[in-house]
Amino acid sequence: MASHYEAPIRKPLVTGGKSYHDVSVDIVNAVEGKANKQWWIVFSIALIMFLWGIGCIIYTISTGIGAWGLNKTVGWAWDITNFVWWVGIGHAGTLISAVLLLFRQKWRMAINRSAEAMTIFSVIQAGLFPIIHMGRPWLAFWTLPIPNAYGSLWVNFNSPLLWDVFAISTYLSVSLVFWWTGLLPDFAMIRDRAVKPFQKKIYSLVSFGWSGRAKDWQRFEEVSLVLAGLATPLVLSVHTIVSFDFATSVIPGWHTTIFPPYFVAGAIFSGFAMVQTLLIVMRKVSNLENYITIQHIELMNIVIMITGCIVGCAYITELFIAWYSGVEYEQYAFLNRATGPYWWAYWSMMTCNVFSPQFMWVKKLRTSIVFSFVISIVVNIGMWFERFVIIVTSLHRDYLPSSWTMFSPTVFDIGIFLGTIGFFFVLFLLYSRTFPVIAQAEVKTILKTSGDNYKKMRDKNG
Amino acid sequence: MAEKILHAIYDDDDKLLAAVKKIKEAKIDIEEVYTPFPVHGLDKVLGLKETRLAITAFIYGCIGFSFAIWMMNHIMILDWPQNIGGKPSFSFIENMPSFVPIMFELTVFFAAHLMVITFYLRSKLWPFKEAENPIPNTTDDKFLIEIKFDGSEKEIKKLIKETDVLEIKLHLNKKNDND
Structure with missing residues (x-):
């Protein structure tokens, strides 16, 4: 037992006196059991939203982008707001699985699988928006540098929009293999328990014949470590490049050097809020309270609080630099944000993102499940407003006062956004019934150091 | 035998x-x-050699980096130089700052994917591969x-x-x- 020593100050990460076998059983329960009524209700709502969204997408594509509320002045609005919002949400998954792996944070193990699933599902939603905005989505492959039949026509590597194509597709595909590689031993566990032949067949297929040899595990750990090392700068680069979409332009309010770190912090902030929203529900529905403990929720709240403060700091820096720059257009852009016709969006953003996470300084509040859930929703709303504020308020009053205007979304703008929320939840709910939602093989490695029964045993016997 | x-x-x-x-x-x-699950120290006790997958990832990353440079030089400088927003298009080194993001992305893309493919091939993991653990409980x-x-x-x-x-x-x- 001596080799499994962990400082007594560390709280247990797995409660309920679990053995290795208990871990397998608890995690496989959701897969082997039947879905309850609530699952079907939520799934039906999500599916209806998704279908509604598909309807709006079909209408938009067959009619043209004019179906949206965009006008000559505000040429980017909900589409890019939703795109950045979804990409940002995705970032927490990689942060949890890669950055926390490099920092050897054991608490990541209970949440990394679902966070990575969330990453993949939300990046899919994000990718939909630029593709729909192209108007002719069947020509989306024109964004790739492929030799073509129309002459020597190439893509423009000077454009941040093209950097986005590379960043998002690298991010999506690397996240996917990272996730799947980690899933192999867990799929294998389900495969080896499966009684129904169909289930056995499916899980044999997806587990790629994982057998758990000593050499396989050695390689597995090395691959996880190197992938984490690659994914960490990757995740930072992705939102940096997303921020370049704005920062490399010459629009007052967009043309700022603070954008990359500010966007990355915001992405982590919103992503952790979404992980919190999903996991607070999932731990209850799938009976995983012993694995996703109050301590996990508390730690995530601390990350939300810190990144919320960073984001708040960035907001204030932006205001200060706008004033300090002496550029009147820049000064007006920010004054207009806070006090112009979109003041309500700006102050919703401030309230949700800067003020609301400050409650997390109080231990009682950050260990309260209901309160954490409410704040996580508030932060998600606030981060959507942040993108809306950055995009729409910077555009709607440009250099030429005669073109000043307001933006109002049409039913199709709203429908497509709701549709992506539905699509996201359809994917996540299906995932929660068919995938091992906790990286059980990894949790087993920390059971002896961080399981409450082993901790107690050590306290007793020394 | x-x-x-x-x-x-x-x-x-x-x-x-x-x-x-x-x-x-x-x-x-x-x-x-x-x-x-990975038992720590087992590879040492068994006397397994250290895996060289990290080295392959480095090599693959170098390939991705070189590929990115070759591709963008070919497309933007040699094949069809264009004046885009006044950015210099007749010399790679002057246009290079705009290429940095994609050089990075392709480095990561190549390193990650090719390393994982190497791992799957070396450990014989692919769809339809039969599992070889002698008793099913070894995954539990x-x-x-x-x-x-x-x-x-x-x-x-x-x-x-x-x-x-x-x-x-x-x-x-x-x-x-x-x-």
Whole structure:
């Protein structure tokens, strides 16, 4: 037992006196059991939203982008707001699985699988928006540098929009293999328990014949470590490049050097809020309270609080630099944000993102499940407003006062956004019934150091 | 070719590690060890060589980096230089700052994907591959040591019984022809 020593100050990460076998059983329960009524209700709502969204997408594509509320002045609005919002949400998954792996944070193990699933599902939603905005989505492959039949026509590597194509597709595909590689031993566990032949067949297929040899595990750990090392700068680069979409332009309010770190912090902030929203529900529905403990929720709240403060700091820096720059257009852009016709969006953003996470300084509040859930929703709303504020308020009053205007979304703008929320939840709910939602093989490695029964045993016997 | 296979099954990672050490000390060759999760220190006790996958990732990353430079130089400078927003398009080095993001992305893309593919091929993991763990429990909570040998099993069995073993199973090696 001596080799499994962990400082007594560390709280247990797995409660309920679990053995290795208990871990397998608890995690496989959701897969082997039947879905309850609530699952079907939520799934039906999500599916209806998704279908509604598909309807709006079909209408938009067959009619043209004019179906949206965009006008000559505000040429980017909900589409890019939703795109950045979804990409940002995705970032927490990689942060949890890669950055926390490099920092050897054991608490990541209970949440990394679902966070990575969330990453993949939300990046899919994000990718939909630029593709729909192209108007002719069947020509989306024109964004790739492929030799073509129309002459020597190439893509423009000077454009941040093209950097986005590379960043998002690298991010999506690397996240996917990272996730799947980690899933192999867990799929294998389900495969080896499966009684129904169909289930056995499916899980044999997806587990790629994982057998758990000593050499396989050695390689597995090395691959996880190197992938984490690659994914960490990757995740930072992705939102940096997303921020370049704005920062490399010459629009007052967009043309700022603070954008990359500010966007990355915001992405982590919103992503952790979404992980919190999903996991607070999932731990209850799938009976995983012993694995996703109050301590996990508390730690995530601390990350939300810190990144919320960073984001708040960035907001204030932006205001200060706008004033300090002496550029009147820049000064007006920010004054207009806070006090112009979109003041309500700006102050919703401030309230949700800067003020609301400050409650997390109080231990009682950050260990309260209901309160954490409410704040996580508030932060998600606030981060959507942040993108809306950055995009729409910077555009709607440009250099030429005669073109000043307001933006109002049409039913199709709203429908497509709701549709992506539905699509996201359809994917996540299906995932929660068919995938091992906790990286059980990894949790087993920390059971002896961080399981409450082993901790107690050590306290007793020394 | 070894004609007998012995499976020693354990229910704990520490018992497994102790047993592997003991078997190794007795100079008996361990064919394979199957575990439900990565047991730390097992590769050292078994005397496995360090994996070189990280080195391959570095090489793949270099390939991705070079590919990105070659591609963007070919497209933007050689094949069809254009004046885009006044950015210099007739010299790679002057246009290079705009290429940095994609150089980075392609480095990561190549390193990550090719390393994972190498891992899958080396460990023989792909769809429709049959699993090879001798008992299904080794993905749940059992640890298994596989020993192949000829002749009498008495001594090996005696040695293994001295460890904290849960169960010993003896099989005849049917796959002799294939091995």
